[in-house]
Amino acid sequence: MSLGKLLERIIQLIPVLLGVSLIVFVMMALTPGDPVQIMVGEQSITPEQEAELRRNLGLDRPMVERFFIFLAHAVQFDFGNSFYHGRPVADVIAERLPATIELSLVALIVALATAIPLGVVAAIRKNSVLDRMATVGSLLGVSLPGFWFGILLIMLFAVHMQVLPVSGRIGYDNEVAAVTGFLLIDTLLAGDIGAFGDALRHLLLPAITLGLPMTAILMRVTRSSMLEVMRQDYVTFAEAKGLPRRRVLYRHALKNALIPTVSVAAIETGSLLGGNMIVETVFGWPGLGRLVVESIFLRNYPLIQAAVLLYAVTYVLLNFLADILYTVLNPRVKL
Amino acid sequence: MTDASLAAAPSAESLFRRNLRDFSRNRLAMASLTVILIFVLMAVAAPLIAPQDPNETDLFRRLQPPGWVDGGDWRFPLGCDALGRDILSRIIYGARISIFIGAAVIVLATGVGILAGLAAGYLRGWVDVVISRVVDILLGFPYLIFAIGLMAMMGPGLLNIVLALAYKEWVIPCRVVRGETLAVRELEYVEAARALGAGPRHIMWREILPNILSPVIVVSTIRMAHVIILEASLSFLGLGVQPPTASWGSMVSDGRAFILEAWWVSTFPGLAILLLVLAINVASQALRDAFDPRFSE
Numbered sequence: 001m002s003l004g005k006l007l008e009r010i011i012q013l014i015p016v017l018l019g020v021s022l023i024v025f026v027m028m029a030l031t032p033g034d035p036v037q038i039m040v041g042e043q044s045i046t047p048e049q050e051a052e053l054r055r056n057l058g059l060d061r062p063m064v065e066r067f068f069i070f071l072a073h074a075v076q077f078d079f080g081n082s083f084y085h086g087r088p089v090a091d092v093i094a095e096r097l098p099a100t101i102e103l104s105l106v107a108l109i110v111a112l113a114t115a116i117p118l119g120v121v122a123a124i125r126k127n128s129v130l131d132r133m134a135t136v137g138s139l140l141g142v143s144l145p146g147f148w149f150g151i152l153l154i155m156l157f158a159v160h161m162q163v164l165p166v167s168g169r170i171g172y173d174n175e176v177a178a179v180t181g182f183l184l185i186d187t188l189l190a191g192d193i194g195a196f197g198d199a200l201r202h203l204l205l206p207a208i209t210l211g212l213p214m215t216a217i218l219m220r221v222t223r224s225s226m227l228e229v230m231r232q233d234y235v236t237f238a239e240a241k242g243l244p245r246r247r248v249l250y251r252h253a254l255k256n257a258l259i260p261t262v263s264v265a266a267i268e269t270g271s272l273l274g275g276n277m278i279v280e281t282v283f284g285w286p287g288l289g290r291l292v293v294e295s296i297f298l299r300n301y302p303l304i305q306a307a308v309l310l311y312a313v314t315y316v317l318l319n320f321l322a323d324i325l326y327t328v329l330n331p332r333v334k335l
Numbered sequence: 336m337t338d339a340s341l342a343a344a345p346s347a348e349s350l351f352r353r354n355l356r357d358f359s360r361n362r363l364a365m366a367s368l369t370v371i372l373i374f375v376l377m378a379v380a381a382p383l384i385a386p387q388d389p390n391e392t393d394l395f396r397r398l399q400p401p402g403w404v405d406g407g408d409w410r411f412p413l414g415c416d417a418l419g420r421d422i423l424s425r426i427i428y429g430a431r432i433s434i435f436i437g438a439a440v441i442v443l444a445t446g447v448g449i450l451a452g453l454a455a456g457y458l459r460g461w462v463d464v465v466i467s468r469v470v471d472i473l474l475g476f477p478y479l480i481f482a483i484g485l486m487a488m489m490g491p492g493l494l495n496i497v498l499a500l501a502y503k504e505w506v507i508p509c510r511v512v513r514g515e516t517l518a519v520r521e522l523e524y525v526e527a528a529r530a531l532g533a534g535p536r537h538i539m540w541r542e543i544l545p546n547i548l549s550p551v552i553v554v555s556t557i558r559m560a561h562v563i564i565l566e567a568s569l570s571f572l573g574l575g576v577q578p579p580t581a582s583w584g585s586m587v588s589d590g591r592a593f594i595l596e597a598w599w600v601s602t603f604p605g606l607a608i609l610l611l612v613l614a615i616n617v618a619s620q621a622l623r624d625a626f627d628p629r630f631s632e
Contacts, residue, residue, distance in 0.1 A: 019472030024484070031488040139620075143613040145564050147571045148587050148605030155594050155602075274479035278568055282591070292480075293572055296487045308476075308484040316475040 006324070013320055020312045021074060025067050028305045035059065038299050039083050079306035084298045089306045093288060098181025099169060100280070100287035104272045106184075106203050107211035112265060115215045119222025119261070120254060126227065134219060141216025146275055150209040150282035157205060165202050167284030174198040206283040210275050214268045221264045226257040259329045266322030270315040354549075357625040364621030370614035378430040386410065387421035389428040390579045394419050398597040414599040416589055422599065425581035426607050432493070432570075432582040433611065437563040439497045444504035445555045451505065452512025453539045457520055466513075470506045478503055479568060486574040496575055500562055511554050515547035549626045556619035560612045567608050583608050 036053050045053070054060050057080070058069050073079065079089035122134040158166040165171070169183055174195035179186050184203070187196040229235060230253055238248045277289035284290070288307060295303045358364055377384065387410075396419035402409040413422040455466040473481070485499035519525060520543065528542045569575040570584030578585065583604040590600030 015468060016471050016475050019468065020475045023472065023476070027484050027488050032490070139613065139616060140609075143560065143564075143609055143616050145567050145571075145584075145587075145605060145608045145612070147568060147584070148601065148608065151587065151591060151594060151601050151605070155598055159595055270477060274477035277479060277483065278571065281572060292483065296483065296574065301487075304484065304487050308480055311480045312476045315477050315480075319474075 009320065009323070013316065016316055017313060018071075020316060021071055021309060022067065024305055024309045024312065025070050027308070028301050029063065029066070031301060035301060038301065074306075074309060080302045082295075082300055082303045084295070084300045084303075089302050092291070092303065093306060093310065095181070096286065096288045096291045099183075099285060100276055100289060102182045102184060103203065103206055103210060103279070103285060103287060104269070104276060106207040107214070107272055108265070108269055110207050111211035111214040111218055111268075114211075115218035116222050116258070116261065119219040120226055120249075120257075122219070122223045123226035123230065123257075124249065131223075134223070138216040138219045141212050141219075144212065146209055146212065147278045147282050149212060150205070150279060153205045153209060154282070164205055169202050169286060170195065170199045171202075206279050206285055209282065210272055210279045213275070214265070214272065217268055218261055218265055222257065222261045225260045226253065229253045229257040232256075259326070262329060263322055263326035266325050267319060270318040270322075273311050273315055351549075354626045358621055361621045361625070364618050367614040367617040367621070370610060371618060374430050374611050374614075375434060377427050378434045381427050381431055385421075385424040385427045386412070387424040389420060389424040389581045392418040392420055398593060398600070400597070401599050404599075413603045414597070416586070416600050417593060417597075422586070422603055425586055426583070426604055429581040429583045429586060429604060429607065430611075432576050432580065433563050433566060433608070436493070436496055436500070436566045437559050440500040440504055440562045440566075441555050441559050443497065443501040444558075445508045445551065447501070447505040448508025448510075449512050449544065449551065452509040453516055453544065455509070456513040456516025457535060457539050457543065463513075466509070470509055473503050473506045476503065479565060482565060482569060483572070483574060486569060491574055491577050493576055496566060496569060499569075500565055504558065504562065507558055508551055508554060511550055512547060515550060516543055519543055519546060553619065553623045553626055556615065556622055560615040560619065563608070563612055563615070 035057065036050055036059065039053070040050075051060075058066055061069070077090040081087060082089045082092050085092050118134050118137075122131040125131055154166055157164040170176075170187075174187075174192070176183070176186050176190040176192055176195055179189050183199040184196065187193075187199050230249075232253075235248060235253050238252050239245065243252075276285075276287060277293055279285065280287045280290035281293055288310075292304060292307045294300075295307070393415075396408075396411065396415040398417055399411060399415040399419070400407040401414040402412045404414070407414060411421045411423070413426070415421055416425070451466050455463040476484075481503050482499045485502060486495060489495040489499065516539075524546075525538060525542055528538050533542070566575060567582070567584030567587075570582040571588045573585070573588065575584055576582040586604035587601045587608075590597065590602070590604075593600050
């Protein structure tokens with residue numbers, strides 16, 4: 001892909017990002033209830049204090065001006081103070097973000113590690129019992145509501161078998177000093193293998209729940225693209241040359257069959273963002289998703305606004321990366 | 336009707352019939368369709384078939400187990416929740432919410448999507464630019480987050496859920512309709528209608544729309560399953576239909592606090608969601624295979 005094309009795509013991102021910001025701004029601006037009243041809550045303030053607060057928040061300015069002020073602040077990660085925490089929204093989000101990123105990454109790894117082998121085997125043994133089971137499994141995977149699947153896993157592994165924890169990121173007796181915020185890294189940095197194992201055990205059920213729909217989709221994509229590749233001439237030719245089947249499948253076919261899988265995985269990573277609100281709520285996971293849900297009930301609008309914007313911008317950028325990745329991996333496709 | 340569309344009509348009808356025959360021969364699809372029908376009937380006839388009042392509380396029946404479990408009572412076959420309400424009756428009434436919201440969102444979104452997609456694909460120019468930009472921007476939001484943001488703004492309620500989901504859902508049929516319209520707008524039958532002096536409105540509604548409706552219907556059915564899960568997710572988070580109205584998502588949420596002692600409170604409503612969504616997914620896949628030859632293996 002040429003640099004010019006890449007630049008063109010980056011420029012195309014700008015109106016989308018502006019539009020996304022505008023929608024987030026309008027969403028919150030149209031929210032019923034006066035922000036000053038919500039902020040002040042039960043406290044009584046004088047009309048002068050109220051006017052001062054309104055001026056400080058920029059609420060006395062016209063809508064258009066307020067949007068540009070919001071935008072100027074947003075690019076500096078300045079979203080004002082969280083009503084509930086009494087601290088800058090950006091700080092509160094930064095604290096919770098590593099938990100969400102860690103969970104999403106592990107979910108992605110779980111999904112890839114399950115979907116690719118299953119998809120490949122299902123394609124190689126097309127119409128076998130295993131293939132049918134994988135197909136039924138993938139259908140179940142996209143039909144299971146995540147919150148219910150999470151609860152079933154808790155009932156089975158945490159309540160009934162008692163082999164995995166019910167909720168949280170790590171046991172109280174295994175807490176380590178936060179360096180990166182990613183517990184799997186922090187526990188290793190502290191040299192505490194026991195705590196690392198504990199963090200991993202806490203991650204397992206939420207990651208499986210979050211990754212399930214993605215696993216189902218990636219399995220289907222891998223299966224169908226593997227079937228497609230196995231029909232290609234170069235695979236038949238490699239087999240005709242007398243190369244062992246295993247070598248043909250894994251060295252020749254799989255490499256090309258994985259191109260759509262990787263691209264779809266990049267797109268689906270964006271969908272993990274929505275899923276983690278549900279999963280974090282089910283598993284009491286102290287990440288950004290749960291923070292947003294809590295903030296809705298607390299009417300903590302600056303935080304909701306910042307988080308929705310952050311999610312949307314990340315989603316747009318992930319989709320952009322997926323597009324680029326697809327073009328890089330598959331040179332036949334031109335942007 | 337123009338001569339061109341008259342000429343096209345018989346072959347389109349026979350193709351439709353053939354596709355319908357293919358669909359009806361798929362046994363799994365027919366079984367799924369039966370499950371969907373049962374749920375729809377359950378929703379429509381809820382007051383007639385529900386064994387109990389879904390909102391009647393009785394703390395003496397608090398967390399009463401299902402009929403076949405020790406301590407259970409067959410008058411409350413699937414047991415009771417923490418307020419002593421009959422779970423089966425609440426599931427039956429909950430079907431109303433899931434199916435109504437699923438259908439309302441899809442009908443609304445498909446209607447808007449068809450209008451916008453036809454306009455963008457046929458009129459092109461600035462109409463296409465504006466609609467496509469709006470679609471791009473809306474696609475920039477993860478679905479659930481967009482809906483959650485809107486629900487935070489509008490507050491909970493049945494109509495608000497429908498609107499919150501439809502505001503983003505319409506982009507899916509819109510993209511399909513726009514793509515299909517672009518593909519057919521230069522075909523002979525459209526050219527012929529144009530040559531006969533038909534106006535844009537006539538061409539879009541009478542010539543193009545009937546010929547591109549199959550993929551739109553297929554996509555809408557596939558999306559319905561997705562919308563039902565989204566509604567249940569919003570209700571689970573407490574942003575959907577408000578208590579005491581029974582909705583499957585909020586019933587699962589109600590049971591979360593009692594999974595140690597009363598597994599049935601969360602399990603059965605979740606199973607209802609799974610069954611309905613699975614049936615819609617299977618049926619819509621069969622519909623896609625039958626009506627859209629690009630997808631059949």
